[in-house]
Amino acid sequence: MANFSLEPLQVTSRKDAFISYSRGDSLNFAIKLQEKLTEKGFKVWFDKQDIAPSVDWQEAIYRGIESADNFIFIIATKSVKSPYCGLEIERAIKYNKRLIPLVHLEPHECWELIPPDLSKINYIWFREDQDNWDESFNRLLSSLDQHKDYLELHTDLLLQALEWEKNQKQTNYLLIGEERNKAQAWLKQKFSEEFPIIPTDLHCEFISESLKNANNLMTQVFLAFSEQDEEIKEKIRKILLREGLTIWTNKTDIKAGKKFQEAIKKGIEGADNFIYLISSSSLKSEYCQQELDLAFSYNKRIIPLLIESLEPDLIPSSLRGLQFIDFTADYTSSVSKILGQLKKEPSYYEKQKILLVKALKWASQNQNRSLLLRGYNLQQFEAWLKVAQKREDYPPLALQEEFITASQNKSEETSLDVFISYSRADSDLARKINDELQEVGKTTWFDQESIATGDDFKVEIERGIKNSDNFVFIISPKSVNSPYCVEEVEYAQKLNKRFITILYRKLSEEDKKNLPPALGTCNLKKYHLN
Secondary structure, three states: OOOOOOHHHOOOOOEEEEEEOOHHHHHHHHHHHHHHHHHOOOOEEOHHHHOOOOOOHHHHHHHHHHOEEEEEEEEOHHHHHOHHHHHHHHHHHHOOOEEEEEEOOOOHHHHHHOOHHHHOOOOEEOOOOOOOHHHHHHHHHHHHHOOHHHHHHHHHHHHHHHHHHHOOOOHHHOOOHHHHHHHHHHHHOOOOOOOOOOOOHHHHHHHHHHHHHHOOOOEEEEEEOOHHHHHHHHHHHHHHHHOOOOEEOOOOOOOOOOOHHHHHHHHHHOEEEEEEEEOHHHHHOHHHHHHHHHHHHOOOEEEEEEOOOOOHHHOOHHHHOOOOEEOOOOHHHHHHHHHHHHOOOHHHHHHHHHHHHHHHHHHHOOOOHHHOOOHHHHHHHHHHHHHHOOOOOOOOOHHHHHHHHHHHHOOOOOOEEEEEEOOHHHHHHHHHHHHHHHHOOOOEEOHHHHOOOOOOHHHHHHHHHHHEEEEEEEEOHHHHOOHHHHHHHHHHHHOOOEEEEEEOOOOOHHHHHOOOHHHOOOOEEEOOOO
């Protein structure tokens, strides 16, 4: 199994376990358990030590459950009957915490009151004068150690997702850089053995939105549906989010104040795939028909899902030639078919989308030369075009071909406005700055676009710095400690370039010692990736 520990995601309040119990039956047992676990190095949330005076004790308990990797429930007659313990169990189940039931006192007359989510798990027996404490305790330790890295990140990501949710899902609370990449790898982790802990819907949405934000709000799937089909749409959306896919829907992606039709158009342009939920309601919807027509006009891959039994002649002729996925039949098989379709040639449809978005922007800005492709970007889209021109399904648009031709014919600039220096960990911000500078007509040197395959990396970087009027440096702990970034700064200083520094992430005192001297006197512009 992969190691999922990641320092930037660690949360100081995270605990290894939360102990839920009834004071009437198991106070002394719970105290002993907490002390023994602490002796073994575990961080345990325990009400007698973790609820401060003059605080809302119920909220404190909820925060404790959220911040714990494991939920230990001590089974006894009073705990099984306790409405307070019941609320704690509900909270743990809501956030998909690993449940570890310990039997302290058998509730003979009320076993049936134990919630199903707990009753289906093998109990660890700690009955007084019946079970060997040390053997039972070792079983508990073994349970706590199982998949420890996975559970720690489950908790860390949950706490960050809850903070994002509490702050109206503002983008500056989303994951970036290495944090986002680690979270994406965590979400895709599957276990060969049965493992009851899975990400919550909130985890999935938080990670998906972080990916979407990193990709300039472009997505892998646009979901087209009728308002009457909201329930099945939401079910499908959650399935796709669980697979780590980014989704666009009119319910989640149209911000307040945005024009509805323009937002829909942007959503379709910026999606790899167009999933259309076919029902009697969607077929009658003027909006759904407009969305479908636009998807066809952009040569999007269209995946129709039949969610209601319909007479064949009711389905538009434009859809009849496409392969349907029948969601009215076997549900599991239908889900597999959707995922199978989305996994076919994902790179082809992603490039088709990116090229479309770039070409449309270029055309809308009177063929702005600074938006044209170059270097590696031009190479990869030239290769895509050669493949696309041979396809009968989803071929390139005339606009895409025109955009590539204009890029090929563009004369090489001997002078550029800006060279962007950054650490790979800060790629999200660097890419956004590059795009926005190009949109206002500035010519930029950005390694992800400006270095063609096979070129000498160091030579091209030095040429880029030499040809640029300004040197933009994104300051973060990673960039000031990167020997490559420092070399770029030193070379720019040698050429007396004008420095523009952007403080992206706060530096520790140790990091500040590594800040290149050439940057020490520059005025810093603070930047948040929104």
